[in-house]
Amino acid sequence: QCSFESLVDQRIKEALSRQEPKTISCTSVTSSGRLASCPAGMVVTGCACGYGCGSWDIRNGNTCHCQCSVMDWASARCCRMV
Amino acid sequence: QCSFESLVDQRIKEALSRQEPKTISCTSVTSSGRLASCPAGMVVTGCACGYGCGSWDIRNGNTCHCQCSVMDWASARCCRMV
Amino acid sequence: QCSFESLVDQRIKEALSRQEPKTISCTSVTSSGRLASCPAGMVVTGCACGYGCGSWDIRNGNTCHCQCSVMDWASARCCRMV
Numbered sequence: 142q143c144s145f146e147s148l149v150d151q152r153i154k155e156a157l158s159r160q161e162p163k164t165i166s167c168t169s170v171t172s173s174g175r176l177a178s179c180p181a182g183m184v185v186t187g188c189a190c191g192y193g194c195g196s197w198d199i200r201n202g203n204t205c206h207c208q209c210s211v212m213d214w215a216s217a218r219c220c221r222m223v
Numbered sequence: 224q225c226s227f228e229s230l231v232d233q234r235i236k237e238a239l240s241r242q243e244p245k246t247i248s249c250t251s252v253t254s255s256g257r258l259a260s261c262p263a264g265m266v267v268t269g270c271a272c273g274y275g276c277g278s279w280d281i282r283n284g285n286t287c288h289c290q291c292s293v294m295d296w297a298s299a300r301c302c303r304m305v
Numbered sequence: 306q307c308s309f310e311s312l313v314d315q316r317i318k319e320a321l322s323r324q325e326p327k328t329i330s331c332t333s334v335t336s337s338g339r340l341a342s343c344p345a346g347m348v349v350t351g352c353a354c355g356y357g358c359g360s361w362d363i364r365n366g367n368t369c370h371c372q373c374s375v376m377d378w379a380s381a382r383c384c385r386m387v
Contacts, residue, residue, distance in 0.1 A: 149231055149313055153320040156235040163245060163327060164386055167348045169363050184249045187269025187300055187351025187382065193373045195277025195359025198298065199251050209275045216362065218269065218351055220302075220384075222246055231313055238317040245327060266331045269351025269382055277359025280380065281333050291357045300351065302384075304328055 167220040175212040178204040179219035189216040249302040257294040260286040261301035271298040331384040339376040342368040343383035353380040 167186065170177050178201075179185050188197040188205030191213040200206045205217040249268065252259050260283075261267050270279040270287030273295040282288045287299040331350065334341050342365075343349050352361040352369030355377040364370045369381040 146312075146316065148228075149316045150320070152228065152231045153235055153317055156232070156239065157320065157324065160239065162386065165247070165329070165348050165384060167350060171362075184247050184302065185300070186249060186302060186384075188271065189352065189361045190359050192275075193277065193356075193358045193360045194275045195272050195279070195357065196275050197271045197359070198253075199300070218349070218363070220247060220268075220348065220350060222244065230310075234310065234313045235317055238314070238321065242321065247329070266329050266384065267382070268331060268384060270353065274357075275359065276357045277354050277361070278357045279353045280335075281382070302329060302350075304326065 163222050165220055166223040167218060169216050169218055171214060171216040173214050175207040175215050176200070176204055177215040177217040179217050183219035183221045185217050186220050187218040189218075191215070245304050247302055248305040249300060251298050251300055253296060253298040255296050257289040257297050258282070258286055259297040259299040261299050265301035265303045267299050268302050269300040271300075273297070327386050329384050330387040331382060333380050333382055335378060335380040337378050339371040339379050340364070340368055341379040341381040343381050347383035347385045349381050350384050351382040353382075355379070 190207035194209035196208040198206050205215050207215045272289035276291035278290040280288050287297050289297045354371035358373035360372040362370050369379050371379045
């Protein structure tokens with residue numbers, strides 16, 4: 142292989158290895174009531190609810206909805222790439 | 224640095240900056256009964272269950288199993304890179 | 306465009322297309338009691354608890370805390386990029 146191409150490939154390889162590896166970062170958003178939403182740019186990975194309730198669903202793609210009849214708080218686990 | 228290498232590095236830098244940043248995408252898969260599975264290529268990040276149940280475990284790496292004695296539905300929160 | 310630059314760009318394009326796409330990998334860490342922690346380098350995306358409890362919060366950014374008064378086990382869903 143002509144040294145030119147191998148030199149280019151070498152520079153590319155070095156640049157790729159210097160790239161910061163992407164990681165996942167998560168946070169919790171807790172609200173009173175039965176709805177808790179993740180901010181824009183974050184996804185909901187799970188939900189927690191008051192009164193020991195484990196029945197929830199996701200509304201509008203970013204909002205935890207706690208389904209149990211009596212509810213005092215909802216919490217969304219929100220994650221994104223950083 | 225000879226202009227050749229700096230030019231190569233500049234082209235690499237531009238190519239990397241043009242790369243679409245990867246993000247996380249999630250969806251819910253809900254089934255009747257006590258099992259709900261994520262499709263191939265997606266991972267389970269959390270589970271919801273009927274009857275207010277918050278006790279679950281993951282089977283075969285991709286299936287939510289709701290443990291409470293009486294159960295009517297299970298829901299898996301499924302995520303992947305896009 | 307001078308063939309030199311298009312050749313460099315071509316080499317870069319090939320290198321980027323050879324890159325292994327990053328994916329998300331998750332596992333569960335289950336402990337007796339009311340706390341379960343993800344190992345370093347992993348994030349908590351959701352929690353499960355004993356006694357059908359769906360009320361949990363995250364402590365120190367990596368630990369599931371199951372809130373219900375009586376508790377026998379806690380499980381953290383832990384994810385990272387691979």
